[in-house]
Amino acid sequence: MTSNGKPVILIVDDAPVNVCILYGLLSGDHCIKVADSGASALELAADDPRPDLILLDVMMPGMDGYEVCRRLKEKEITRDIPVIFITTMAEEDDEARGLDLGAVDYIVKPFRPRLVQARVHNHLMFKRQRDTLADTVRERTKELYA
Numbered sequence: 001m002t003s004n005g006k007p008v009i010l011i012v013d014d015a016p017v018n019v020c021i022l023y024g025l026l027s028g029d030h031c032i033k034v035a036d037s038g039a040s041a042l043e044l045a046a047d048d049p050r051p052d053l054i055l056l057d058v059m060m061p062g063m064d065g066y067e068v069c070r071r072l073k074e075k076e077i078t079r080d081i082p083v084i085f086i087t088t089m090a091e092e093d094d095e096a097r098g099l100d101l102g103a104v105d106y107i108v109k110p111f112r113p114r115l116v117q118a119r120v121h122n123h124l125m126f127k128r129q130r131d132t133l134a135d136t137v138r139e140r141t142k143e144l145y146a
Helices: 016-026 038-046 065-074 092-100 113-144
Strands: 008-012 031-035 053-056 083-087 105-108
Touching: 008 016, 008 038, 016 031, 016 113, 031 038, 038 053, 038 065, 053 065, 053 113, 065 083, 065 092, 083 092, 083 113, 092 105, 105 113
Parallel strands: 008 031, 008 053, 053 083, 083 105
Antiparallel strands: none
């Protein structure tokens, strides 16, 4: 979360039109970072402020979204960032693969804007609750072993 209290969303897509649509849809209530490749997504995900959520396309040149997700989930610093795939790949096996890699959701393009906003809102709320619970557990653990 940024200093102004807005959650940070990283949009990863190599198609500028998709980035523009998502940016327009989400920028009012969120701080937006944009990456047009898997490599830049991995760098931005690890930079401060770290994203609270990543919207990740699957089909990109070089490193595809599945590989990006796998690498994000491998590293401790990015492991807990929720990933929502947003892609034209609509087969059941595609969605299952994304979820098996650790994504929290899978949205097929063309998407319905209000549903994207609702899913982003819900996953950000879940992340906030997980973070609050983790902070509470850490504090209580410190108290017990102090």
